[in-house]
Amino acid sequence: MNMTSIIFSREFKSYFTTPVAYVFIIIFLVLAGVFTFYLGNFYEIEEASLKAFFEYIPWLFLFLIPAITMRLWSEERKTGTIELLLTLPISMWQAVLGKFLAAWAFTTIAIMLTFPIWVIVNILGSPDNGVIICGYFGTILMAGGLLAVGSCISAATKNQVIAFIIALAINFILLLAGFSIVLDAFSGWAPEMLVDAVSSLSFLTHFDSMAKGVIDLRDIIYFVSMIIVWLYATAIIIDSKKAS
Amino acid sequence: MISLKNITKMFGSFTAVNDLSFTVESGEVLGFLGPNGAGKSTTMKMITGFLTPSDGQITVGSHDITEEPVQAKSIIGYLPEGAPAYGDMTPEEFLIFIAKVRGLTGSKVKERIDAVIKQTHIQDVLFKPIDTLSKGYKRRVGLAQAIIHDPKILILDEPTDGLDPNQKYEVRKLIKAMAEDKTIIVSTHILEEVSAVCSRAIVIDKGSIVAYGKPHELEERSQYYGAVTISFSEDGDFSDVITSLEQVEGATSVKFDEITERFTTFPTDKKNGTDLFNKVSALVESKGWDVKEIHLERGRFDDFFRSVTAGDLESKTEEQCGDKPSVPAKQDEGAQQ
Structure with missing residues (x-):
């Protein structure tokens, strides 16, 4: 069996051997419901779509994704299992990828479990299911990007609380990079090119078009390259910090 | 390999x-x-x-x-x-x-x-x-x-x-x-x-x-190698024991361990432990000491270990060991990792 998949399956199973997975999934589903039906005014907007759901899901991820990723590497470092893992005959990349994919698969399952909302919308009206599938696709891609960020932060510290808070802060900046709250910090002094560059890093901008049903290759490339870059950084950080 | x-x-x-x-x-x-x-x-x-x-x-x-x-x-x-x-x-x-x-x-x-x-x-x-x-x-x-x-x-x-x-x-x-x-x-x-x-x-x-x-x-390489250790059956006046042992031919020094109540006689030449052993036994016999135990030491690893790793903490025991590390003793030992 391929090494990445062995690492993946060990990691994936470990979510379900502790209550973490169940607590996470339940909280995620409850909050997704609350956000969609109450804050998102699902009924009031009288539109057969998951617009309300997709609008709030990035904010849910802002808190919940760091909760998944905070233990990813910091726990390995704290318990010393990182020494065991990295002296097995696997490459660093296989370890990083295996663990990341497990977190991504777990998050994807949580996302898929929101299907009752999709069922409801189909009972109440006739939505464009293509748009919804595209939205889910975007949601999973965005989750991957945020998880990769969290993986990198988790690799940098033994302390899970710190890993959580820093990942949350960075996710917040990345989500809102295209909005004035972040851009204002740059626009005063930075050259326009930099401001545009920061703005183009925004998770939300890239996600929004997908949530509306538009699949643009550039958005996909954006998320995939985000994942690769952050995972690459994860590997570098682990390599340089494993001794401490 | x-x-x-x-x-x-x-x-x-x-x-x-x-x-x-x-x-x-x-x-x-x-x-x-x-x-x-x-x-x-x-x-x-x-x-x-x-x-x-x-x-x-x-x-x-x-x-x-x-x-x-x-x-x-x-x-x-x-x-x-x-x-x-x-x-x-x-x-x-x-x-x-x-x-x-x-x-x-x-x-x-x-x-x-x-x-x-x-x-x-x-x-x-x-x-x-x-x-x-x-x-x-x-x-x-x-x-x-x-x-x-x-x-x-x-x-x-x-x-x-x-x-x-x-x-x-x-x-x-x-x-x-x-x-x-x-x-x-x-x-x-x-x-x-x-x-x-x-x-x-x-x-x-x-x-x-x-x-x-x-x-x-x-x-x-421990200083105990070739040394002879004796202990007595009963408490008593041991005042002359150390002096007597020190005067045995081939002995350099005598150490009394207060916890185990044992006297250890160190040889001048570690290779000649048996010789020292015989001489100490003869002494015991001639003095009529009531000895519980007498044995020839085979060398103590812990003693050797301390002598090569403890810097000048145990300077007294070091002279017999060939390659004492030439490092300053006051370095911070816990600093690694």
């Missing part, structure tokens, strides 16, 4: 391992000794490819650990310091995971797992989460995962730490049994373990080798 050539490891400006070179051949068990922070674990971490040396070359089998890390790691079995394991898994799940990563497939997985379970005596805890196991069991699970692929090279960082005396005995027996066709490095704090399992020993202090040899050779 394991070979280290001029290995140095720096952490910032701190030198954890300094220009270390040695070779271990197949069939050998090398005991790796040294005080805390001497660089034992750091060296083992470099041999197993967890840390990269700042300088030097490590060859494991026929593979350079930095050039071909995956190939080198595949022939190594490693028990890291503290025997880390995934606490949420049971030993059974954990061993299956390790077996798969180690490339075992099909019936071989079960076969090897059954074998190591028997060798390390962990049958009783196979289905309990590792987090809930006692220290001794955790250590043995760690040992089991290290030997599951029957590796040619075995690196064990304190394999008997946390075990009770019976378990220690079992683990030592296991290491000895495996030694025949493997290259093994064992680090330990327990000095008697060296004589019990190792064919050779290296003592390192502050990152450098301070002594190297067969366990009995190192014991012979």
Whole structure:
């Protein structure tokens, strides 16, 4: 069996051997419901779509994704299992990828479990299911990007609380990079090119078009390259910090 | 075969391992000794490819650990310091995971797992989460995962730490049994373990080798080698004992241990211990002392260990030992890691 998949399956199973997975999934589903039906005014907007759901899901991820990723590497470092893992005959990349994919698969399952909302919308009206599938696709891609960020932060510290808070802060900046709250910090002094560059890093901008049903290759490339870059950084950080 | 050539490891400006070179051949068990922070674990971490040396070359089998890390790691079995394991898994799940990563497939997985379970005596805890196991069991699970692929090279960082005396005995027996066709490095704090399992020993202090040899050779370098120790059956007036012993031909000094109430007479020439023994016995007889015990010391490893690693703490015992480390004694010992 391929090494990445062995690492993946060990990691994936470990979510379900502790209550973490169940607590996470339940909280995620409850909050997704609350956000969609109450804050998102699902009924009031009288539109057969998951617009309300997709609008709030990035904010849910802002808190919940760091909760998944905070233990990813910091726990390995704290318990010393990182020494065991990295002296097995696997490459660093296989370890990083295996663990990341497990977190991504777990998050994807949580996302898929929101299907009752999709069922409801189909009972109440006739939505464009293509748009919804595209939205889910975007949601999973965005989750991957945020998880990769969290993986990198988790690799940098033994302390899970710190890993959580820093990942949350960075996710917040990345989500809102295209909005004035972040851009204002740059626009005063930075050259326009930099401001545009920061703005183009925004998770939300890239996600929004997908949530509306538009699949643009550039958005996909954006998320995939985000994942690769952050995972690459994860590997570098682990390599340089494993001794401490 | 394991070979280290001029290995140095720096952490910032701190030198954890300094220009270390040695070779271990197949069939050998090398005991790796040294005080805390001497660089034992750091060296083992470099041999197993967890840390990269700042300088030097490590060859494991026929593979350079930095050039071909995956190939080198595949022939190594490693028990890291503290025997880390995934606490949420049971030993059974954990061993299956390790077996798969180690490339075992099909019936071989079960076969090897059954074998190591028997060798390390962990049958009783196979289905309990590792987090809930006692220290001794955790250590043995760690040992089991290290030997599951029957590796040619075995690196064990304190394999008997946390075990009770019976378990220690079992683990030592296991290491000895495996030694025949493997290259093994064992680090330990327990000095008697060296004589019990190792064919050779290296003592390192502050990152450098301070002594190297067969366990009995190192014991012979202790000041106690060739000394004669006596103890008396009853309390009494021992005032003239020390002076009498000191006057025995071939004796340099006499030491009285207040805890064990023993008198040890040190010889001028360590090789002539038997001679001194005969002379002391003759003295005992002529004085009519009621002696409970008299014996010739074979050398004490712990004494030798202290003399080469404790700097000037034990300066009195040092003069007899050839290669005392020439390092300042006041360095911060806990600074490593």
